[in-house]
Amino acid sequence: VSWELTILGTSSATPAWERFMTAQVLRTTTQTFLIDCGEGTQYQFRNYKIKTGKLGHILISHLHGDHFYGLMGLISSFQLQGRKEPLHIHAPAGLAEILTVHFRCTQFFPDFPLQFHAIDQANGQVIYDDPQLTVMAFPLRHRVPCFGFRFQEKATLRKLVPEMLPPSFPFHLMHLLKQGEDVVFEDRVYEARRVTLPPRPPKSYVFCTDTAFFEPVIDFAKGADLLYHEATFMEEHAERAFYTAHSTAKQAATIAQRAEVGQLLLGHFSIRYQHLNGLLQEARNVFPASFLAKEGEKWQIGAD
Amino acid sequence: VSWELTILGTSSATPAWERFMTAQVLRTTTQTFLIDCGEGTQYQFRNYKIKTGKLGHILISHLHGDHFYGLMGLISSFQLQGRKEPLHIHAPAGLAEILTVHFRCTQFFPDFPLQFHAIDQANGQVIYDDPQLTVMAFPLRHRVPCFGFRFQEKATLRKLVPEMLPPSFPFHLMHLLKQGEDVVFEDRVYEARRVTLPPRPPKSYVFCTDTAFFEPVIDFAKGADLLYHEATFMEEHAERAFYTAHSTAKQAATIAQRAEVGQLLLGHFSIRYQHLNGLLQEARNVFPASFLAKEGEKWQIGAD
Numbered sequence: 314v315s316w317e318l319t320i321l322g323t324s325s326a327t328p329a330w331e332r333f334m335t336a337q338v339l340r341t342t343t344q345t346f347l348i349d350c351g352e353g354t355q356y357q358f359r360n361y362k363i364k365t366g367k368l369g370h371i372l373i374s375h376l377h378g379d380h381f382y383g384l385m386g387l388i389s390s391f392q393l394q395g396r397k398e399p400l401h402i403h404a405p406a407g408l409a410e411i412l413t414v415h416f417r418c419t420q421f422f423p424d425f426p427l428q429f430h431a432i433d434q435a436n437g438q439v440i441y442d443d444p445q446l447t448v449m450a451f452p453l454r455h456r457v458p459c460f461g462f463r464f465q466e467k468a469t470l471r472k473l474v475p476e477m478l479p480p481s482f483p484f485h486l487m488h489l490l491k492q493g494e495d496v497v498f499e500d501r502v503y504e505a506r507r508v509t510l511p512p513r514p515p516k517s518y519v520f521c522t523d524t525a526f527f528e529p530v531i532d533f534a535k536g537a538d539l540l541y542h543e544a545t546f547m548e549e550h551a552e553r554a555f556y557t558a559h560s561t562a563k564q565a566a567t568i569a570q571r572a573e574v575g576q577l578l579l580g581h582f583s584i585r586y587q588h589l590n591g592l593l594q595e596a597r598n599v600f601p602a603s604f605l606a607k608e609g610e611k612w613q614i615g616a617d
Numbered sequence: 618v619s620w621e622l623t624i625l626g627t628s629s630a631t632p633a634w635e636r637f638m639t640a641q642v643l644r645t646t647t648q649t650f651l652i653d654c655g656e657g658t659q660y661q662f663r664n665y666k667i668k669t670g671k672l673g674h675i676l677i678s679h680l681h682g683d684h685f686y687g688l689m690g691l692i693s694s695f696q697l698q699g700r701k702e703p704l705h706i707h708a709p710a711g712l713a714e715i716l717t718v719h720f721r722c723t724q725f726f727p728d729f730p731l732q733f734h735a736i737d738q739a740n741g742q743v744i745y746d747d748p749q750l751t752v753m754a755f756p757l758r759h760r761v762p763c764f765g766f767r768f769q770e771k772a773t774l775r776k777l778v779p780e781m782l783p784p785s786f787p788f789h790l791m792h793l794l795k796q797g798e799d800v801v802f803e804d805r806v807y808e809a810r811r812v813t814l815p816p817r818p819p820k821s822y823v824f825c826t827d828t829a830f831f832e833p834v835i836d837f838a839k840g841a842d843l844l845y846h847e848a849t850f851m852e853e854h855a856e857r858a859f860y861t862a863h864s865t866a867k868q869a870a871t872i873a874q875r876a877e878v879g880q881l882l883l884g885h886f887s888i889r890y891q892h893l894n895g896l897l898q899e900a901r902n903v904f905p906a907s908f909l910a911k912e913g914e915k916w917q918i919g920a921d
Contacts, residue, residue: 327694328660334690352690353657356632376723378693386638386656386686390631393888407722414718418711419680420761457724584697 316341316464316516316614318539320580320606321357325523325545325559326379328353329584333608334379337541338363339464339518343445347371347387348462348520354383355390361609365391366398370441372448373404374522375459381408385415392423399426403440403450405458406431432460437533446516451533453524455558461524463533466515466615477508516615519574522581525555526564534572538614541606542568543581544592550583562592566599580606620645620768620820620918622843624884624910625661629827629849629863630683632657633888637912638683641845642667643768643822647749651675651691652766652824658687659694665913669695670702674745676752677708678826679763685712689719696727703730707744707754709762710735736764741837750820755837757828759862765828767837770819770919781812820919823878826885829859830868838876842918845910846872847885848896854887866896870903884910 317340322333334351345367347354358365373381381404391400400423402408409429416422432440432450441448445467450460470491478487479499486496486503495504519534522543534540545559554561560568562579569577577600579592586592589605596603621644626637638655649671651658662669677685685708695704704727706712713733720726736744736754745752749771754764774795782791783803790800790807797809823838826847838844849863858865864872866883873881881904883896890896893909900907 327690327697328663333660352687353660356637356657356660359632378689378719378723378725382686382690382693383656385682389682389686393631411718411722414715415682418715419682421682 314342315616316518318518318541318612318614319361319363320578320608320610320612321354321361321363322349322351323580323582323606323608324379325543325581325583327584330587331608332582333357334383335374335522335581336383337520338368339614340367341446341464341466341516343443344369344441346441346448346464349374349380349522350382350384350387351379352382352386355387357608358387365394365396368400369398370401370403370448372440372450372462373402373408374453374461374520375455375457376405376407376411377457377523380523384408385412388412388423388427389421391425392421396423396425399428401428401430401441403430403432405460406433449533451529453521453530454527455523455525459523461519461521461530461533463537464516464518464520466517469512469515471505471509471512473509478503514615518614521568523559525558526560526567530568531572534568534574536573538575539578539612540569540572540574540576541578541580544579544596545581545583547586547591547595550585562595562603563599566596566603569596569603570600575602577603578606578612579603618646619920620822622822622845622916622918623665623667624882624912624914624916625658625665625667626653626655627884627886627910627912628683629847629885629887631888634891635912636886637661638687639678639826639885640687641824642672644671645750645768645770645820647747648673648745650745650752650768653678653684653826654686654688654691655683656686656690659691661912662691669698669700672704673702674705674707674752676744676754676766677706677712678757678765678824679759679761680709680711680715681761681827684827688712689716692716692727692731693725695729696725700727700729703732705732705734707734707736709764710737753837755833757825757834758831759827759829763827765823765825765834765837767841768820768822768824770821773816773819775809775813775816777813782807818919822918825872827863829862830864830872834872835876838872838878840877842879843882843916844873844876844878844880845882845884848883848900849885849887851890851895851899854889866899866907867903870900870907873900873907874904879906881907882910882916883907 321336324332336354519537542565544562625640628636640658846869848866
């Protein structure tokens with residue numbers, strides 16, 4: 314089963330041209346993540362019939378309003394929908410303060426467990442871990458502390474070729490073979506490289522917004538199946554991109570190319586661009602497997 | 618010129634059935650007001666092409682999220698649009714604290730003057746006054762401090778009948794006649810009741826949400842051209858209305874009838890009602906001039 318990414322918002326700063334504020338839902342085998350939560354995210358959940366039952370973790374990249382002003386409304390609505398499951402919020406520390414003031418002033422406190430996890434400045438901080446995947450936060454270069462996220466499936470197992478094994482072959486030895494170890498059974502050696510097929514490559518997704526062109530991202534995005542990288546501007550506005558700590562489409566593509574990712578998804582578009590083909594062409598000149606993020610579109614990440 | 622009310626949201630608590638969170642724009646001759654600012658208000662501004670140039674005052678009825686979670690996004694967007702004009706926010710005091718924490722944590726401070734005015738518990742507090750109209754806040758009965766608003770045009774002037782006056786008649790005496798005073802000019806008495814027509818009735822609009830059935834509202838809504846009153850539930854859920862401090866459609870109509878308003882506009886509908894005809898019929902049984910508020914619809918208040 315592949316992971317599924319649903320784009321809910323691609324506009325930077327303010328709504329324009331039917332584009333919403335940043336938000337994405339990543340559904341993995343074990344967990345569903347909401348990444349950023351701009352104003353209107355709960356409307357988009359309804360527009361695209363996003364199921365929230367398995368949504369346990371919300372990740373907020375940074376504390377600019379267009380990336381989190383939808384959070385309080387979403388939490389309120391979860392409460393009204395009778396949510397019981399715990400909700401984990403990962404964000405720069407200031408957000409805890411904002412949530413606390415809201416809860417106190419509105420006299421609304423969720424009945425479901427709400428746990429806040431501060432993302433600090435550490436490089437490559439693991440903020441989520443389960444038997445199937447980890448999520449790592451890493452620093453971007455923006456005007457306020459800002460983090461990218463890498464969703465990394467753990468090493469997958471080799472595949473058994475059943476006809477290579479006797480019917481009585483025990484399960485615990487099968488598991489060792491899947492992990493790539495050779496085993497002995499009834500005086501015979503079974504070599505993993507002979508009786509199993511190589512594992513499929515682990516899935517990975519990397520989310521980078523907001524950020525100026527920032528070379529350390531290349532390592533964190535290395536080899537990802539899909540990289541979402543902000544492309545607020547075109548090269549003709551490179552100076553403005555630099556000044557506001559955003560990227561151009563060409564810069565996003567340069568990161569994608571040097572990180573050798575599978576595909577690049579551009580987003581966080583400036584309201585100055587009604588039509589986005591210019592950004593797409595600029596990126597494709599550097600990295601052909603570039604695409605435009607669009608509200609409501611789904612991306613499959615990895616395949617079994 | 619009549620006043621114009623544009624409905625931007627009619628849902629209670631959470632979005633449903635294409636209904637947005639509470640927000641309305643009232644355009645008067647001198648000033649434009651935004652009344653409540655639920656999440657998504659700035660999207661509705663775009664959807665309905667609301668001009669914000671003359672929008673100088675935002676009134677927030679109470680600090681439940683569905684009535685103000687769109688405020689921070691709107692302020693941010695005003696900044697991005699280059700707003701220079703002052704913005705006045707009238708709301709229960711806690712909102713100042715919420716705004717302050719946001720500004721500090723997001724490191725965003727508007728460049729235009731932003732002035733906060735706390736609405737306190739006083740009965741009939743005048744929160745806005747200009748030569749043409751006043752706005753009064755008055756208490757409702759809800760689970761947190763909550764205020765209704767009465768927009769009241771000031772006494773209008775009588776109309777001169779020019780052919781009843783000599784060509785040389787001086788302006789300052791005309792003004793006295795318009796105010797209803799008799800004057801003497803060139804040894805002749807001009808009686809206001811003879812040389813002028815009665816003034817047209819002053820316009821008035823009253824906004825009441827959220828509130829349980831609350832008799833003091835009747836006085837504050839007295840004779841209004843238009844009353845917007847919440848009707849979260851139908852009578853069959855009267856107990857739930859009481860428990861949550863909301864009104865039924867019948868209760869809203871009872872207020873309208875006893876306040877002898879011109880028309881009643883129902884809003885703040887519970888998500889349990891996809892179709893609203895039941896609420897409308899229930900209200901019309903008590904007060905025939907009842908109507909349903911609907912996103913994007915405009916209401917003309919008063920006529921010249």
